[in-house]
Every structure is written in structure tokens, then in C-alpha cells.
Amino acid sequence: MVTLTIDGREVQAEEGAMVLDAARDNNIYIPALCSNEAIKPYGACRLCLVEIVTNGKERLVASCLYPVEEGLIVKTNSERVMNNRRTIMELLLARCPSLEVIQDLAKRLAVDKTPFKLEDKRCILCGLCVRACEEVVGVSAISLVNRGIDREMASPFYEFPDACIGCGSCAYVCPVETITLEDVGDTRTITMPNPKMQKTEFKLKKCKICGNYWAPEKQLDYITKTLSLAPEIFDVCPDCRE
Amino acid sequence: MEKYAVFVPKLVTKRENFAPGHRACTGCGEALAVRLACKALGQNVIIVSATGCMEIVSSPLPYTSWRVPWIHTLFENTGAVASGIEAGLKVIVRKGKRPAKEVKVVVMAGDGGTSDIGLQALSGALERGHDFLYVCLDNEAYMNTGIQRSSATPFGASTTTAPAGKMSIGQVTWKKNMPAIAAAHDIPYVATACPSYPFDLMAKVAKGAAIHGPAYVHILSVCPVGWRSAPDLTIRIGRLAVETGIFPLYEMENGKYKLSIDLPQLRPVQDYLKLQGRFRHLSEETIKEIQYRVNKEYAKLMEKVA
Numbered sequence: 001m002v003t004l005t006i007d008g009r010e011v012q013a014e015e016g017a018m019v020l021d022a023a024r025d026n027n028i029y030i031p032a033l034c035s036n037e038a039i040k041p042y043g044a045c046r047l048c049l050v051e052i053v054t055n056g057k058e059r060l061v062a063s064c065l066y067p068v069e070e071g072l073i074v075k076t077n078s079e080r081v082m083n084n085r086r087t088i089m090e091l092l093l094a095r096c097p098s099l100e101v102i103q104d105l106a107k108r109l110a111v112d113k114t115p116f117k118l119e120d121k122r123c124i125l126c127g128l129c130v131r132a133c134e135e136v137v138g139v140s141a142i143s144l145v146n147r148g149i150d151r152e153m154a155s156p157f158y159e160f161p162d163a164c165i166g167c168g169s170c171a172y173v174c175p176v177e178t179i180t181l182e183d184v185g186d187t188r189t190i191t192m193p194n195p196k197m198q199k200t201e202f203k204l205k206k207c208k209i210c211g212n213y214w215a216p217e218k219q220l221d222y223i224t225k226t227l228s229l230a231p232e233i234f235d236v237c238p239d240c241r242e
Numbered sequence: 243m244e245k246y247a248v249f250v251p252k253l254v255t256k257r258e259n260f261a262p263g264h265r266a267c268t269g270c271g272e273a274l275a276v277r278l279a280c281k282a283l284g285q286n287v288i289i290v291s292a293t294g295c296m297e298i299v300s301s302p303l304p305y306t307s308w309r310v311p312w313i314h315t316l317f318e319n320t321g322a323v324a325s326g327i328e329a330g331l332k333v334i335v336r337k338g339k340r341p342a343k344e345v346k347v348v349v350m351a352g353d354g355g356t357s358d359i360g361l362q363a364l365s366g367a368l369e370r371g372h373d374f375l376y377v378c379l380d381n382e383a384y385m386n387t388g389i390q391r392s393s394a395t396p397f398g399a400s401t402t403t404a405p406a407g408k409m410s411i412g413q414v415t416w417k418k419n420m421p422a423i424a425a426a427h428d429i430p431y432v433a434t435a436c437p438s439y440p441f442d443l444m445a446k447v448a449k450g451a452a453i454h455g456p457a458y459v460h461i462l463s464v465c466p467v468g469w470r471s472a473p474d475l476t477i478r479i480g481r482l483a484v485e486t487g488i489f490p491l492y493e494m495e496n497g498k499y500k501l502s503i504d505l506p507q508l509r510p511v512q513d514y515l516k517l518q519g520r521f522r523h524l525s526e527e528t529i530k531e532i533q534y535r536v537n538k539e540y541a542k543l544m545e546k547v548a
Contacts, residue, residue, distance in 0.1 A: 169253060172441075173253050181245055212507075219248075
């Protein structure tokens with residue numbers, strides 16, 4: 001265990017843990033949009049900036065990527081941190097003014113207007129969906145493409161992503177709830193925030209016994225293949241399975 | 243059918259605010275519901291727990307399963323205690339003794355503590371519009387004292403105080419529609435959930451906690467001991483309760499009803515009843531009667547949804 005000081009409070013954290021996790025375990029609020037404990041930290045949203053003191057010098061780091069150290073002094077609400085955080089929030093608000101999550105978070109951080117030029121994007125480029133697809137599902141159907149101001153989340157060549165199995169991890173993990181998943185009848189539609197991308201639709205499998213549609217066929221094929229199961233195992237839904 | 247299958251569960255937080263090692267029975271659906279609800283609620287909560295199974299199993303002196311602030315209340319005053327805590331928090335913030343931080347008061351009570359004994363305190367709290375979430379964990383009888391009937395026990399179920407026999411079919415009254423009573427208070431959010439649909443449950447609890455004002459979530463929790471069912475069938479029985487239309491999952495937001503799990507067709511109630519020993523004695527006629535009632539209630543709900 002390592003002892004560090006966050007906002008004047010001495011807290012204990014496991015070695016190798018990040019400052020963000022240590023703060024959250026001790027109920028110290030640090031805003032963050034791009035973090036999920038099942039996915040490797042990435043430091044994309046920059047909202048979790050904190051001030052640390054090393055060798056008598058103060059500097060700003062992303063707390064989701066900074067491992068705890070013995071005797072580390074962390075400030076989560078100093079003036080410098082608050083100023084930087086507010087600017088980042090203003091930039092996010094200028095990029096995605098129509099997203100509810102961003103509006104709520106801005107309100108919480110006392111940001112009510114933004115001096116920057118308004119855009120109307122629906123993605124904050126945190127890359128959580130991309131990382132979940134790669135690390136948790138293991139298919140890498142989507143990716144962050146292009147650089148600089150052209151950067152966007154997209155499937156290869158904006159076409160229907162062949163590798164996608166329609167599991168919905170991206171929709172679940174999206175911090176701004178802009179990827180949506182809807183099952184209507186026998187089709188599942190996943191809507192991505194990139195208008196250039198084709199619609200992603202999946203056929204759902206019908207249960208042989210009860211006739212309900214219960215999971216995308218592609219996802220079941222993927223599971224049977226990766227776990228080398230018998231092909232007929234998913235003919236019936238879990239409720240009808242004996 | 244719930245949308246998320248195998249991969250999404252890996253993305254849910256691993257932090258357990260309702261610690262393992264408690265004394266719930268094998269296959270307890272209620273402990274599962276509490277665990278999922280606590281995952282959804284996070285740490286900034288004060289849990290007010292009425293007397294009942296979850297209070298008994300989670301807090302045998304000197305142990306506790308709660309990693310969040312928790313207070314035990316009696317059956318009858320849970321709503322009142324929650325109101326008091328909520329009002330107290332407000333006052334402390336107003337006097338500047340504590341920084342303004344969002345701390346949610348969450349009540350967890352059983353069906354007896356909600357629909358029988360605690361009803362007037364709950365009704366008062368809902369009417370006064372306190373900012374709290376009420377989670378009712380409905381296992382359809384007083385299970386921890388030995389399966390006595392409550393007003394949430396369904397028609398035809400055999401309990402120790404409504405036993406089935408030659409002259410009786412067990413419980414002779416229909417289950418009290420508690421979510422409808424809560425909704426009649428004109429509160430912003432009412433929902434029904436079941437731990438067999440974990441993501442739906444977590445989303446509803448999180449939504450109820452986020453809403454400003456009173457919210458009510460009714461969770462059907464399968465009880466293998468009291469329902470005389472096999473402990474390994476807990477999840478399946480929960481799903482069947484939803485798929486047969488006996489316990490439809492829906493939410494009511496500001497007067498607008500929405501069905502959470504929309505099934506093209508309902509299963510016959512027989513599928514649900516036959517897995518439980520408490521319905522073992524039912525004749526075909528009684529089952530028909532139950533089916534008729536379920537269809538009628540479902541149609542009523544569909545009218546509200548439409």
C-alpha cells in the first residue's frame with residue numbers, strides 16, 4: 001500500500017493504482033468522461049486534470065494516467081486546476097452543445113457559456129467505444145481515423161463494419177450516450193454519431209421454440225466460433241434451453 | 243429480451259458496495275437485486291433499510307455487508323426516517339456545515355415493509371415530495387419470519403398463514419398493485435424491474451436516483467425458499483414472470499408509461515407456475531382464472547402504454 005495526500009487528506013491506495021481510482025475510492029470527486037475500469041486508461045477527455053507536487057514543483061497531470069506514489073501530494077480543486085478544467089469543459093461544450101451529458105456536466109462545473117465557436121458534433125472523441133471494441137470484445141470493428149481537426153470515429157472506409165458483431169458494448173460504454181442501440185422486430189440498429197457511416201443493421205436470431213428474437217446472428221456465430229461450440233447450441237433462447 | 247449479452251457485463255464496475263459473505267440463502271434473487279442496485283447507485287448514498295430479509299442477512303452483529311452509510315429502521319417508519327434524513331441533509335447544507343454535494347437517500351424495503359406495514363409512511367413521504375428513491379424488494383411474502391402471507395402474495399400461492407389444503411387454494415386475494423399506488427401519488431418516476439434483467443434494473447435504479455423528487459422502483463425478487471423452487475432456477479423464474487406477463491417491466495416517467503421489455507407474445511402462465519412448489523396444488527380451473535386475470539391486467543397496462 002502507498003500513502004498519498006489528496007486535497008489535504010491522507011489516503012491509502014494499492015501500488016500501481018491511478019490517482020483517479022484512489023480519489024474515487026475515497027469519495028473525492030474528479031470529473032472524467034473517458035475512463036472505465038475494465039479498459040486501459042487513455043487520457044483523452046483531459047477533464048480529470050489534477051495538480052501534483054513533485055520535487056517542490058507543481059504541475060498538471062491527467063489523474064487517470066498517473067500512478068500513485070508514496071508521499072505524493074495531489075490537489076483536485078486548486079485554482080489552476082479549476083481554471084484548466086473549466087477551459088476544457090468550455091471546449092467540450094463548444095464542440096457538442098446539444099449533448100445532454102455535456103450540458104449537465106458543464107452545469108456541475110459551473111460553466112454556463114463558452115467563448116469558443118460553436119460546432120454541432122455528437123462525439124467527444126474519447127475513444128471508449130473503440131477501446132472497448134478492441135480490448136473487451138476483441139473485434140476492432142471501429143477506429144479513430146484521420147488526424148487533427150478531421151479526427152473522427154468511423155468504421156473502415158465508412159462502410160458497413162464486417163467485423164462488428166452487434167454486441168452493443170460501444171453503445172453501453174459511450175459516456176455521452178450518443179451511440180444508440182435499438183431492437184425492432186428482427187433487426188437491431190446501432191446508430192453511430194458519424195453521419196458519413198453507413199447504417200449498421202443486424203439480423204436477430206429467432207428462437208426455435210418460443211419464436212422470440214433474442215440476439216444478433218453474427219454475435220452468436222462469433223461466440224460459437226471463438227469457443228468452438230456446437231453450431232446448433234444457440235437455436236433456442238436461454239429461456240427455452242433445458 | 244435484454245439487449246446486452248456477453249461482452250457488456252465486463253464493462254460494469256467491479257466495485258461491490260454490497261459486500262459478499264452475507265447470509266442470504268442459496269439462490270436469493272433479492273440479494274442479487276441489492277447488489278446490482280448498489281452497483282448502480284455508487285457511493286454517494288445513504289441507505290435506509292427497513293426490517294426484512296436484507297436487513298437480517300446483511301447486518302448480523304458485529305458484521306455488515308454495507309460499504310455505504312446504512313441505517314436500519316422499523317417496518318412502519320422507513321418512509322418517515324428517509325424523509326428526516328433528506329430534510330436533515332438539506333438543513334446541514336443550508337447552514338454551511340457541509341459542502342453541497344449530491345447525496346441521495348435510498349430506501350430499501352421488502353414487500354411487507356412497503357405494501358403492508360410501511361405504506362402510510364411511504365405515502366406521506368411521496369406526497370411531501372422528498373428527494374429520495376424508494377426500492378421495494380418484492381419476494382411476495384414475509385420470508386425471513388417464515389413465509390407468512392403479505393398483501394403482495396399472489397393469488398393461489400400457498401404460505402404458512404394461507405396454507406393450501408382440501409378446503410383452500412392458499413392465498414385467495416390478488417396481489418396488491420403497489421407500483422400503481424406509487425404512481426397515483428403523481429411522483430416523477432415509477433418503474434418495475436427484476437434482477438433477471440440486470441442492465442434494465444441498474445439503468446432504472448440509476449435513473450430513479452438521478453431524478454429530483456421521489457422515485458419508486460419495484461423489484462420482483464425470486465425467493466427459492468418461500469416459493470419452493472429450485473435455487474438454480476432463480477434467474478429463469480424471474481424471466482418467466484416477465485415473459486408470461488405476470489410481472490411486466492415498465493417505467494412511468496412524468497405520467498408517461500413505457501414498456502421496457504416488449505414481447506411479441508406472452509407465454510402461458512403455466513410455464514411460470516409449474517416451477518414453483520407454492521403453486522403445486524392449483525387445479526386447471528384456478529390456473530385458467532389466473533391466466534384470465536393476467537391477460538386483463540396486461541391489457542390494462544397496454545392501454546396506459548399506448
